[in-house]
Amino acid sequence: MRSVEEDNTLPGNEDQGENQEAPQPNPASVTGASKFMAYVLRHNPAAVGITLGAGGWVPVADLLAGARQHGHTLDHETIDQVLTAPGKQRYELRDGLIRASQGHSVQVDLGLDPVAPPPALYHGTVGRFLDSIFATGLKPGSRTHVHLSATRETAVTVGARRGFPVVLLVDAAEMANAGHQFFQAANGVWLTAHVPAEFLTRELRLP
Numbered sequence: 274m275r276s277v278e279e280d281n282t283l284p285g286n287e288d289q290g291e292n293q294e295a296p297q298p299n300p301a302s303v304t305g306a307s308k309f310m311a312y313v314l315r316h317n318p319a320a321v322g323i324t325l326g327a328g329g330w331v332p333v334a335d336l337l338a339g340a341r342q343h344g345h346t347l348d349h350e351t352i353d354q355v356l357t358a359p360g361k362q363r364y365e366l367r368d369g370l371i372r373a374s375q376g377h378s379v380q381v382d383l384g385l386d387p388v389a390p391p392p393a394l395y396h397g398t399v400g401r402f403l404d405s406i407f408a409t410g411l412k413p414g415s416r417t418h419v420h421l422s423a424t425r426e427t428a429v430t431v432g433a434r435r436g437f438p439v440v441l442l443v444d445a446a447e448m449a450n451a452g453h454q455f456f457q458a459a460n461g462v463w464l465t466a467h468v469p470a471e472f473l474t475r476e477l478r479l480p
């Protein structure tokens with residue numbers, strides 16, 4: 274498996290705890306458990322001795338056993354709390370299997386069908402990346418896809434993870450006309466392979 278750090282070809286992942294090799298997040302709280310699960314299920318399943326099955330799914334029992342064997346506290350109740358917590362639904366549970374809905378750096382085929390996007394989508398970022406973004410378009414970086422938001426407000430939140438947020442408007446209608454495919458994760462996040470700069474406009478309204 275490729276290491277997350279080797280895959281960090283774009284700037285910006287340095288401030289996201291989930292995406293670091295060390296220190297590993299502490300699963301003692303619900304937020305900590307969610308970060309731990311993101312780390313394992315998106316980036317480094319080998320950290321707890323598991324591999325992702327087809328579609329990125331793993332048996333909950335294997336996740337729990339692997340976490341325990343590697344000295345992490347994770348139980349069914351905490352996973353339930355993560356799954357029912359308000360906000361972004363990062364995980365899906367089906368027939369005793371769990372997966373991250375999006376955000377992977379491990380190569381997985383989520384099995385999503387291409388869908389027609391809304392006319393406009395949004396991407397939250399920060400000013401220091403703009404020269405590069407307008408030179409090469411939006412790239413997925415260490416992840417399998419570029420992540421786009423359905424609303425401006427969500428994009429503001431995404432950008433604010435890294436500093437003062439800048440929102441880019443993505444002309445998804447024109448991209449689709451030009452043959453680009455879009456996918457929607459179960460939690461509503463939009464995914465695409467690459468957004469060429471010609472489809473991007475910086476939104477000038479303040480967040």
Ligand code: HQG
Binds near residue numbers: 286291410
């Ligand atoms: C930037 C979170 C320079 C891009 C969020 C971003 C999201 C470029 C960073 C999900 C670039 C990548 C994903 C280029 C893109 N040159 N910088 N050509 N192209 N970038 O974390 O979209 O809470 O991989 O703007 O809510 O920030 O974890 O992507 O700043 O849905 O569930 O490179 O992660 O979800 O960073 O975030 P990321 P993202 P969770």
